[in-house]
Amino acid sequence: MSFTIGENIGPYRIIEQLGQGGMATVYKAYHAALDRYVALKVLHQAFNEDQTFTARFQREARVVAKLEHPNIVPVYDYAEHEARPFLVMKYIEGDTLKARLQQGPLTSKEIEEVVNSIGSALGYAHRQGILHRDVKPSNVMIALDGVMYLADFGLARIAQAGESTMSSDSIMGTPQYISPEQAMGIKELDAGTDIYSFGVMLYEMVVGQVPFSADTPFSIIHDHIYTPLPLPMKVNPNVPEPVQRVLLKALAKNRLDRFESVGEMVSAFKNAWTEAGVPMQGTSITMRSAGYKSEPTAVKTQKAVSVKETETVKSASKRRSPWMWVGVGLISIFCLTVAFFAVTRYKNQSALTPTVIVPSPVVSTVPPQPTKPLPDLPGGRTPGAQLPTPKVNSSPQVTAAQELVNKNPGDPFAHLQLALALWDANEVRPAIDELAQAANLAGPNNKEFLLKAAEEFKRREAWVPAAGMYLRLVPTYRAQGLPIDLENDFREAVYKASEKKDMPLFVFFERIDNVNLPLGYIARGRYALFNGDMNESRSQLANAEKLKPDMYEVFLLKAEIEMKSGSQTEAKNIFLSLSSDLGAPQWIRFMAENYLKKIQ
Numbered sequence: 001m002s003f004t005i006g007e008n009i010g011p012y013r014i015i016e017q018l019g020q021g022g023m024a025t026v027y028k029a030y031h032a033a034l035d036r037y038v039a040l041k042v043l044h045q046a047f048n049e050d051q052t053f054t055a056r057f058q059r060e061a062r063v064v065a066k067l068e069h070p071n072i073v074p075v076y077d078y079a080e081h082e083a084r085p086f087l088v089m090k091y092i093e094g095d096t097l098k099a100r101l102q103q104g105p106l107t108s109k110e111i112e113e114v115v116n117s118i119g120s121a122l123g124y125a126h127r128q129g130i131l132h133r134d135v136k137p138s139n140v141m142i143a144l145d146g147v148m149y150l151a152d153f154g155l156a157r158i159a160q161a162g163e164s165t166m167s168s169d170s171i172m173g174t175p176q177y178i179s180p181e182q183a184m185g186i187k188e189l190d191a192g193t194d195i196y197s198f199g200v201m202l203y204e205m206v207v208g209q210v211p212f213s214a215d216t217p218f219s220i221i222h223d224h225i226y227t228p229l230p231l232p233m234k235v236n237p238n239v240p241e242p243v244q245r246v247l248l249k250a251l252a253k254n255r256l257d258r259f260e261s262v263g264e265m266v267s268a269f270k271n272a273w274t275e276a277g278v279p280m281q282g283t284s285i286t287m288r289s290a291g292y293k294s295e296p297t298a299v300k301t302q303k304a305v306s307v308k309e310t311e312t313v314k315s316a317s318k319r320r321s322p323w324m325w326v327g328v329g330l331i332s333i334f335c336l337t338v339a340f341f342a343v344t345r346y347k348n349q350s351a352l353t354p355t356v357i358v359p360s361p362v363v364s365t366v367p368p369q370p371t372k373p374l375p376d377l378p379g380g381r382t383p384g385a386q387l388p389t390p391k392v393n394s395s396p397q398v399t400a401a402q403e404l405v406n407k408n409p410g411d412p413f414a415h416l417q418l419a420l421a422l423w424d425a426n427e428v429r430p431a432i433d434e435l436a437q438a439a440n441l442a443g444p445n446n447k448e449f450l451l452k453a454a455e456e457f458k459r460r461e462a463w464v465p466a467a468g469m470y471l472r473l474v475p476t477y478r479a480q481g482l483p484i485d486l487e488n489d490f491r492e493a494v495y496k497a498s499e500k501k502d503m504p505l506f507v508f509f510e511r512i513d514n515v516n517l518p519l520g521y522i523a524r525g526r527y528a529l530f531n532g533d534m535n536e537s538r539s540q541l542a543n544a545e546k547l548k549p550d551m552y553e554v555f556l557l558k559a560e561i562e563m564k565s566g567s568q569t570e571a572k573n574i575f576l577s578l579s580s581d582l583g584a585p586q587w588i589r590f591m592a593e594n595y596l597k598k599i600q
Contacts, residue, residue: 003027003042009081012040012088017539028091038076042086057085064153067128071121073141073151092149097140106205114140114205117148119266122198125153126191126262133189135197136177137204175220176200176210180253183221192255195265199250199258202269206243207236211251215468216506219436225253240276243269397421412442412449420456423465432506435465439472447476458489463497464506470494471511491519492587495553498523499530518548522557529561537561552578552588563595572599 003014003025012029018039019026027040043057061078068074077088097114100106106114118140125132132139132153141149179196182189204210211230212223229251232239246269252258259265394402401418408414415438422431435453442449454469470490474482482490494512497503504527513520525540538561545554559574578584578592 003040003081003084003086009040009086010079012038014040020536024086029088031088037091039089039091040086041089042081042084054080054085061087063130067125067130067153069121069124071117071147071149072125072153073149075153089151090149092141092143092151094141094143096138097142097148098137100142101137101205110142111205113142113146113148114201115266115269118150118198118201119262121150122191122194122262126194131189131191132194132197133182134174134177135194135201136174137201138174175217175224176213178221178224179255180225181255183224190255191261192258195258195262196251196255198262199247199265202250203232203247206239206247207232209235214436215439215472215508215511216432216436217508218432218505219440222436240272242272242275246272395421395425398425398427410441412438412446413452414438415441416449416453416456419453419465420460423457423460423462432465435468439469444472445476447473450476454489454493458493461496463493464500464503467493467497467503467507471507471515474515488585488587491516491553492585494519494523495526495556498526501531503527518544518551519553521547522551522553526557526560529557529564534561534565552581552584556588556591559592559595563599568599572596575599 003009003017005014005016007014009029011033012031015028015030015037017025018028024041024043027042029038029040030036031038058078061075065075065078073092074090075087076090079086079088100110118135122132122135130153132150134152135150139151141151143149177197177200179189179193182193200210212220212227214220214223229248232244232247233241246265249268250258250265259268398418398421401414401421405411405414405418415434419431419434419438422428422434435457438449438453450469450473454466454473457463457466457469467490470486470493473486474490477483477486494507497507503523509520509524512523521540521544525537525544528534528536528540537557541554541557541561544551544557548554555574555578559571559578562568562574563571575592575596579589579596581589584592
């Protein structure tokens with residue numbers, strides 16, 4: 001059961017919901033005895049499937065609560081309400097680094113704070129034997145006074161304690177920032193996994209974009225494991241060579257090739273920046289000689305939808321030594337062998353993200369070319385390898401398509417044909433793998449390929465891959481506008497895909513937001529409805545209704561919610577209205593008519 005606004009949970013009165021993520025929902029609450037606001041992070045219900053989890057949760061929460069560092073969001077308490085474990089954490093009034101990055105390049109002072117604060121926090125935690133496992137901009141909080149905090153150490157540590165439930169069945173980390181060893185399901189992690197994720201943050205702020213981005217989490221994860229790092233100087237020619245060298249080392253695929261510690265990486269970056277001494281594109285920073293000290297710049301902040309604080313905190317920057325050139329600045333383990341059937345809840349990014357999300361920019365990546373032996377891809381073949389000899393029991397269509405790909409390995413349409421043949425043969429995971437390869441070969445602007453792929457999967461009512469292809473196709477029409485028929489096909493695919501349990505693994509909700517924000521809310525709401533969270537479904541429907549109350553999908557989802565909650569009369573009235581509305585898209589009318597048949 002979700003926590004209800006206005007109710008008391010022990011000594012805490014729930015004020016409002018602030019955000020939600022793959023593992024928890026965060027609420028603002030008031031603690032009357034201490035006269036202060038706190039943040040309650042309520043863990044996902046799936047953790048409760050393990051009867052021994054509560055004991056482990058309490059044990060791990062005690063460990064995390066001992067982390068006392070000026071740049072780590074502290075855990076005050078932990079408890080349980082109606083079988084839902086939750087953490088009580090410091091409430092920070094401010095914004096996330098992710099939100100700040102979306103506003104534009106950081107100033108020298110801000111990047112100095114990122115490197116000093118987050119580097120110091122990670123180094124301290126590592127010395128205590130605790131890894132974060134989900135370092136990323138949305139887990140960095142910027143308080144109103146400019147102090148930066150690394151959030152969600154508690155969730156990272158505690159999620160590991162729930163290994164028998166969540167960690168083996170869903171992606172806990174964030175694909176854009178996940179380390180190769182974490183992506184491969186290696187359980188024995190060390191500080192190197194946080195070094196890699198921190199390195200991705202450095203890359204993003206220096207180069208101007210994350211190194212790997214694609215339409216599906218699996219594609220991004222695949223790139224972290226197999227695809228060589230896009231050279232910073234090629235993506236952004238203004239990146240100095242010394243800085244590129246540091247990024248290459250921090251983001252080495254092999255843990256042993258990276259820096260030994262966060263402190264060593266930060267020191268190396270500072271030295272590289274000093275050595276370069278030139279302006280760097282992607283930030284507002286100009287690297288200067290050692291005699292320069294930048295003037296403090298005000299940090300633009302707004303109310304965050306994550307862990308926040310209203311208390312005044314002394315700036316930790318007074319304890320830091322100045323450096324003039326400044327440096328740049330799941331969770332839990334998941335297994336690739338089950339990755340295609342895993343489920344993340346809402347985004348992003350694992351950690352608590354704002355309801356309104358702006359996706360990271362897309363980066364074109366080169367075809368996978370591993371420089372050293374790596375584990376096989378799901379489906380049993382290494383990147384770039386020739387397809388295996390067809391099995392004896394393969395269908396003639398699969399066999400023919402495999403032979404076509406062997407003859408034309410660089411042809412995206414050949415890979416698409418194989419993907420469709422595999423789908424028709426009920427080989428879902430290999431089909432998605434082939435589709436990802438086909439899309440990568442086709443590139444982001446190949447309308448002919450994307451339209452054919454979307455239409456073929458739509459014709460098969462394969463809504464998840466169809467939605468993924470439409471999401472890639474729609475942005476290619478920005479110049480001339482999206483045809484109405486194509487828009488209807490796109491919205492139908494997204495709506496129908498959102499009931500599938502594995503949908504968030506292949507289709508980012510954030511990508512839907514970027515194309516059609518109300519539809520993004522609808523997709524989240526329908527996903528919640530069909531995966532057992534009625535309250536969340538109603539909440540997301542309300543978000544969509546505020547933005548576009550006359551949207552047909554709003555009425556359709558409302559009727560589905562009423563029907564599932566037992567209000568058959570109310571649902572029937574809405575379905576009748578939709579089925580007789582000639583202005584509604586045909587697929588909306590058909591769905592309404594089918595539901596009416598079930599009710600009657």
